Each structure stands twice: as structure tokens, then as C-alpha cells.
Amino acid sequence: MNRIAFGKYIPTDSPLHRLDPRAKLAALVLLVVSVFVPVSWYCYIPLALTAFLAVRLSYLKLRFVARTLRPILFLMLFLFVVNALTLKRGEVIYEIGSFQLYSYAISFTLRIGARLFLMIVFTTCLTATTKPLDLNLAIEYILRPLGLLRFPVHEVAMMISIALRFIPTLSMEAGRIMNAQKSRGVDFEDGKLLEKASAILSLAIPLFTIAFERAYELADAMEARGYVPGERRTRYRKLRYCSGDLVLVLFSLLMLAAMILSRVLL
Amino acid sequence: MTVIVFPPFPYIIQGMSLIRVRDLSFRYDENTRSLEKISFDIEEGDYVTIVGRNGSGKSTLARLLVGLETPDEGTIEIDGKILSDDNLPEIRKRIGIVFQNPDNQFIGATVRDDIAFGLENRCFEPDVMKRKIEKYSRKVGLSQLLDKEPEALSGGQKQRVAIAGILAMHPDIIVFDEATSMLDPRGRETIKDIIDSLHQDRKLTIISITHDIEEVMNSDDCIVLYDGRVFDHGRPEKVFADADRVRSIGLDVSFIGKVKEAFRKYGIVLKSDTEDEMVGELWQYALRR
Ligand SMILES: Nc1ncnc2c1ncn2[C@@H]1O[C@H](COP(=O)(O)OP(=O)(O)OP(=O)(O)O)[C@@H](O)[C@H]1O
Ligand SMILES: [Mg+2]
Numbered sequence: 001m002n003r004i005a006f007g008k009y010i011p012t013d014s015p016l017h018r019l020d021p022r023a024k025l026a027a028l029v030l031l032v033v034s035v036f037v038p039v040s041w042y043c044y045i046p047l048a049l050t051a052f053l054a055v056r057l058s059y060l061k062l063r064f065v066a067r068t069l070r071p072i073l074f075l076m077l078f079l080f081v082v083n084a085l086t087l088k089r090g091e092v093i094y095e096i097g098s099f100q101l102y103s104y105a106i107s108f109t110l111r112i113g114a115r116l117f118l119m120i121v122f123t124t125c126l127t128a129t130t131k132p133l134d135l136n137l138a139i140e141y142i143l144r145p146l147g148l149l150r151f152p153v154h155e156v157a158m159m160i161s162i163a164l165r166f167i168p169t170l171s172m173e174a175g176r177i178m179n180a181q182k183s184r185g186v187d188f189e190d191g192k193l194l195e196k197a198s199a200i201l202s203l204a205i206p207l208f209t210i211a212f213e214r215a216y217e218l219a220d221a222m223e224a225r226g227y228v229p230g231e232r233r234t235r236y237r238k239l240r241y242c243s244g245d246l247v248l249v250l251f252s253l254l255m256l257a258a259m260i261l262s263r264v265l266l
Numbered sequence: 267m268t269v270i271v272f273p274p275f276p277y278i279i280q281g282m283s284l285i286r287v288r289d290l291s292f293r294y295d296e297n298t299r300s301l302e303k304i305s306f307d308i309e310e311g312d313y314v315t316i317v318g319r320n321g322s323g324k325s326t327l328a329r330l331l332v333g334l335e336t337p338d339e340g341t342i343e344i345d346g347k348i349l350s351d352d353n354l355p356e357i358r359k360r361i362g363i364v365f366q367n368p369d370n371q372f373i374g375a376t377v378r379d380d381i382a383f384g385l386e387n388r389c390f391e392p393d394v395m396k397r398k399i400e401k402y403s404r405k406v407g408l409s410q411l412l413d414k415e416p417e418a419l420s421g422g423q424k425q426r427v428a429i430a431g432i433l434a435m436h437p438d439i440i441v442f443d444e445a446t447s448m449l450d451p452r453g454r455e456t457i458k459d460i461i462d463s464l465h466q467d468r469k470l471t472i473i474s475i476t477h478d479i480e481e482v483m484n485s486d487d488c489i490v491l492y493d494g495r496v497f498d499h500g501r502p503e504k505v506f507a508d509a510d511r512v513r514s515i516g517l518d519v520s521f522i523g524k525v526k527e528a529f530r531k532y533g534i535v536l537k538s539d540t541e542d543e544m545v546g547e548l549w550q551y552a553l554r555r
Contacts, residue, residue: 133375165375168417214370218332224332224363225356225431226387232390236382236396 005067005118005126006129014059015127015244023245030128035118037259038163042116051118053127068124080109090141101182132164137239142228155229162218170211177206272417282346284305285331285439285469286422290340292326300326303340308487310438311351311468313461316475319515320490323473328443329489331473332363338464345438348510359388366444368424372416381431388435402430406460420501422453429460440464442474450541452453454478480505490515 016024035047055065083105092103096234104173127135140157147153177190188199283310292301301323308314316324320354329335331342344357362384365371374380378399385395403409416424425445432440442461446454458481464470468548474481482488488505490498492515498505500525525544526536534551537542 021543037478131375133379161372161375163374165416168415170370172417183516217365217367218373219363220329220334220438222373222383224334224358225384225436226358227383228355228387231387232389233386234391236379236386236399238392 001128005064006071006124007169009131010058010060010064010128014057014129016054016058016125018244019129019248020239021130021134022141022239023241023248024130025138025142026137027248027252028122030120030249030256032119034252034256034259035115035122037256037263039263043262044118046255046258047118051121051125054122058125058126058129060128060195064128065121065124069117069120072113072120075116076109076113078104079112083109087203101125133161134239135238136161136164137235137237142240152230154233158229166211166214167212170207173210174203174207177203221262274472284310284345286341286343287339288343290327290330290342291332291338292335293338299494301330304491304494304496305340306489306496306499308471308473312487313465313472313474313485314489315481315485316473316489316491316495317477317515322491323494324491325443326494328363328441328473328475331439331441332361333358353370359435360436360437361439361441362437363441363443364425364428364432365447368421368428369416371428376402376413376415377419377427379410381429381434384431384435399430402434405433406430407456411444413478415543418483420453421449422456425449425453425457429457433464437470439471439473442472444475444477447477449477458484479506500532502552 031047031050038044038047054061084101087105087108088100088102090102090107092100093103093106094101130138136157139160140153143151143153143156181199182188186199186202187195188203193198287307288305290301290304291299293299304323316327318324326335330337332540333349346361347353347357349357370379373435375382379405381399382395385398387391389397399412400409403412408430411419411423411548414439419427428445429440446457449457458478461472461474461481462484465472474485476482482502483506485502486553488498488500488502489496490505497515529536536544538547
């Protein structure tokens with residue numbers, strides 16, 4: 001259950017940990033947009049430097065970042081095959097029989113790869129340095145204007161925070177059920193597709209039953225402690241800006257502006 | 267000449283109990299009768315235990331008391347006010363409940379956030395909340411664990427968080443619905459000690475649903491439910507004067523006791539008194555075979 005690195009919070013005390021989650025979220029959005037703007041290769045240099053800086057400032061191990069990137073390798077491979085077969089522009093680089101590999105297929109795949117790579121690195125720097133709860137507060141803050149349109153911002157935020165709270169509990173539960181089913185002879189590792197499906201079903205059904213039971217009890221506990229959906233309530237956790245946040249957001253804004261300019265001018 | 271007696275006459279004779287339950291009936295569906303015409307009084311500052319075998323209606327009674335269910339018939343009166351939809355928010359402020367499963371009542375992401383949850387609902391300001399969180403976490407011995415997440419806590423610690431969360435809201439009444447039954451012996455003892463110390467002040471009225479005969483004997487008053495009715499009500503020494511009666515109501519027996527009894531049916535006699543010992547003993551037994 002601990003194999004997934006992407007999106008995981010890493011508790012250290014790095015400079016990025018100390019910044020306001022709203023600023024980090026805003027910066028992420030700006031930087032991800034920046035990643036998708038440029039046309040020229042040179043533009044990826046400042047973006048890559050920024051990504052490197054972000055990793056350093058969040059005290060992340062390169063090995064950890066690499067682990068979050070592993071899934072896109074397969075995606076890239078797949079994309080390359082598709083592009084090689086369909087994109088027929090630029091110069092011919094390689095030829096076997098009737099198949100020709102064009103330069104554009106390579107450069108296009110690399111470009112998408114670079115974008116995904118940067119996007120995942122930036123996102124990892126956010127999620128590894130921001131507790132899910134704080135991120136949720138930031139999302140709630142940013143969605144707040146939607147409240148005017150009767151969108152239940154608080155309730156959605158409450159739902160997210162409860163979902164986050166129960167992910168570890170349920171994944172522990174899943175582990176327990178898997179062990180129980182293994183001891184009864186269910187095989188989760190190998191077997192034919194049908195056998196695998198039935199093994200997963202033997203995990204899913206008890207897990208859902210338990211999740212519903214928990215949900216009912218949790219709802220009772222919340223109600224008994226005076227929670228009424230839609231009613232006004234105060235918040236214990238308050239987010240606070242510091243000057244670092246301003247620097248981060250300004251920097252990201254400048255980056256986006258520079259990328260847009262490069263696209264217009266070059 | 268007629269004498270006009272001003273209402274409420276009965277109050278003057280009886281004094282006023284904090285909780286008055288009268289002819290309370292409740293069923294979840296047509297076929298099962300969960301509570302049938304239950305009546306009892308609970309005095310302010312008392313420590314009352316509710317006992318009865320599985321399915322006798324104890325949890326149902328607790329849910330009715332805290333307003334999670336509405337009575338089919340009869341009334342629940344708290345400090346002179348009959349519980350109804352209109353005054354439910356008011357009465358909820360005065361009564362808190364700790365449930366059985368430590369995991370399923372932990373709402374916040376950390377101990378701090380969980381204690382804050384109820385306070386947020388009451389619209390306290392953050393600095394007031396902070397003070398209360400510190401005060402009540404100290405009271406249940408959790409000051410060191412305020413920033414821990416639920417996965418990092420034991421069952422007993424989680425139940426202490428639940429208690430702190432309720433104490434922070436200054437209730438008059440706390441209901442415990444088998445709050446210790448999923449805990450190991452040590453966790454159980456700490457929770458029982460906390461309940462005891464809360465009782466010492468005599469400011470809180472405590473209603474505890476339990477299967478633990480030791481706890482029952484320690485309480486001021488005991489209500490025995492049997493099949494949705496009040497079977498007996500009085501001082502525990504009197505209610506449990508003879509041991510057979512205890513058994514006939516389906517009481518005793520710790521988890522360990524139950525395991526021992528189950529094994530005895532197969533001719534296996536276990537001697538352990540704690541879960542750890544028993545695990546060891548069972549392993550030894552299994553390996554010997
Ligand atoms: N949600 C429900 N829906 C339908 N019937 C229920 C529900 N909860 C309880 N009951 C029924 O109501 C009766 C009383 O149940 P209750 O949970 O109050 O018993 P209890 O004394 O708390 O038992 P235990 O010691 O097992 O906790 C039982 O017959 C039970 O089957
Ligand atoms: Mg019960």
C-alpha cells in the first residue's frame with residue numbers, strides 16, 4: 001500500500017513546507033500553465049531550473065521524485081509508438097522497409113514528455129510539502145466565490161477532509177481483509193483474469209460493507225457533536241500569508257508572463 | 267371550597283430529576299420492538315450504568331437520549347425540557363456521547379483538529395478553541411499527542427480524544443456506549459479512571475453502557491434492560507445481590523472470559539488473564555499439536 005509515491009506528504013521542515021498552501025496552490029496552477037505555453041526549446045531551460053529549485057527547496061530526495069515519474073515512462077513509450085506510426089512530418093530519420101520514422105514524431109513525443117515531467121515534479125513539490133488537510137483548506141479558500149452561486153463549498157471541503165482522514169484507515173482495513181482472504185486460499189497475485197476478478201471481488205465486498213458501516217457511525221458522531229450541514233461554523237485552522245508566499249506567487253506570475261511573451265515574440 | 271393546586275404539583279413532591287424518561291417506546295421497523303414503555307429517572311451528578319445482554323436495547327436508548335432517534339411514544343425530559351426537534355440543538359449542547367468504535371468517531375485529521383470539531387460547530391473563535399484544546403487534552407493526558415494522526419494512536423488514546431472533545435463543550439451529561447469494549451485491558455483501565463475522576467467532581471452526570479461488572483459495582487445506580495424493558499433499577503449491590511442473577515441477565519464477562527468459555531466447550535482450558543498472555547498460550551497450544 002506504500003508503493004505509491006505520487007501525492008504523498010513527506011513530513012520535513014523545508015522552506016516550501018512553511019509556505020501558505022494557498023500560495024503554493026496558486027503557484028502550481030501558474031507554473032503548470034507556463035509549462036504548456038512555450039513553443040521554443042530554450043524556454044524549457046528556465047522551467048527545468050525552477051523545477052530543480054523547487055525539489056531542492058522542498059528537501060525531496062531525487063530518488064523519491066524519480067519514483068513519482070516512473071509511470072510516465074510507460075506512457076511515453078506508448079505515445080512514441082503511436083506518434084511514430086502516425087506523425088509523418090519533418091525529416092526521415094530512420095527507415096525499415098515501408099516504415100519511416102520522422103523527426104517530428106521524436107520531437108513531439110519529447111515535448112509532451114518534458115511537459116508531463118515538469119508538471120509531475122511541480123505537483124509532487126506541492127503535495128509532498130503540504131498536508132492534505134492544509135491543501136483542502138486552500139482549495140476551500142479558492143473555491144469560496146462559488147459559494148455565492150449556492151455551491152456547497154464548506155460541505156465539499158468537509159467531504160474531502162473526511163475522505164483524506166479515512167484513506168489510511170481503509171487501506172489498513174484492506175490489508176487486513178486481504179490477509180484474511182489469503183488465509184482462506186484466495187490468491188491475489190497470480191491466476192487467470194477471471195480468478196483475479198473474483199479475488200478482487202472478495203476484497204471489495206467486505207471493504208464496501210465496512211466503509212458504509214463506518215460512514216453511518218461517523219455521521220452519527222458528527223451529528224451528536226452538533227454538526228449541521230450548511231450551518232455557520234468557525235474554523236480552528238487559519239491560513240496566514242508571509243512574505244515568502246508573495247515571492248513565490250510573483251515568481252510564478254513572472255514565469256508565466258515570460259513564457260507568454262516568448263510565444264508572442266519568437 | 268375547592269383548593270386549586272398550581273401545576274406542576276408532582277414536581278414539588280418528587281423534586282426534579284435531571285433526566286426523566288416516561289413510557290418511552292421505539293422500534294426501528296414494524297417487526298422488532300427495540301424499547302417498550304421504558305421509564306426511569308436519573309439524578310444530577312450520578313454515575314449510572316446501563317446493563318443488559320446483546321440486543322436488549324441499550325444502544326437504542328443511548329441514541330434516543332442524545333437525539334439521534336426520535337421516540338415513537340413517550341418522552342425524554344432533560345432538566346425540565348421535553349426533547350423535541352425544536353429544542354434539540356439546545357439540548358445537544360448539554361449532552362455528549364462516546365461510542366464504542368474508537369476509529370469511527372475520530373473526525374479530525376489530528377487530535378487537535380478532532381477536539382476542535384465540536385467547538386467549530388459551536389462557533390468558538392480560534393484562540394478560545396486553542397485554550398480549550400490544551401486544557402481538556404491535559405485533563406485526559408493527551409498534551410503530548412496533540413499533533414498526532416489517528417493511525418498513530420491506540421484505541422484507548424482515541425477514546426480519550428473523544429472524551430476531551432466532549433468535555434471541551436462543557437456538557438452536563440456524558441453517555442458512554444460501551445466505550446471501553448474494544449480496548450485492551452490497559453486502555454480500558456485508563457478510560458475507567460477518567461470516568462471515575464469525572465464523577466469525583468459531581469458536576470457531570472455520567473451514563474455508561476457496559477458489560478464490565480467491576481464498573482457497574484463502582485456506579486451509583488444501575489439500570490438493567492432486558493428485551494427492551496427495564497428489568498431492574500437500583501443500587502448495584504442490590505441489583506446484583508446474587509451471582510446467578512448476573513449470569514441470567516447475560517452479564518459478566520470480559521472478552522478473555524468469553525474466549526475461555528468458548529475454548530472450554532472443546533475441552534481446552536486456558537489460564538491467561540490478559541490478551542497478550544492468551545495469544546502466547548494459544549500459540550503454544552497450536553504448536554504442541
Ligand atoms: N439500525 C437498526 N435497524 C433495525 N434494527 C435495529 C437497528 N439497531 C438495532 N436494532 C435492533 O434493536 C434491538 C436493540 O438493539 P440495540 O443495538 O439497542 O441493543 P444493545 O443492547 O445495544 O446490544 P449490544 O450489547 O449488542 O450493543 C435489537 O433487536 C436490534 O436487532
Ligand atoms: Mg449496543
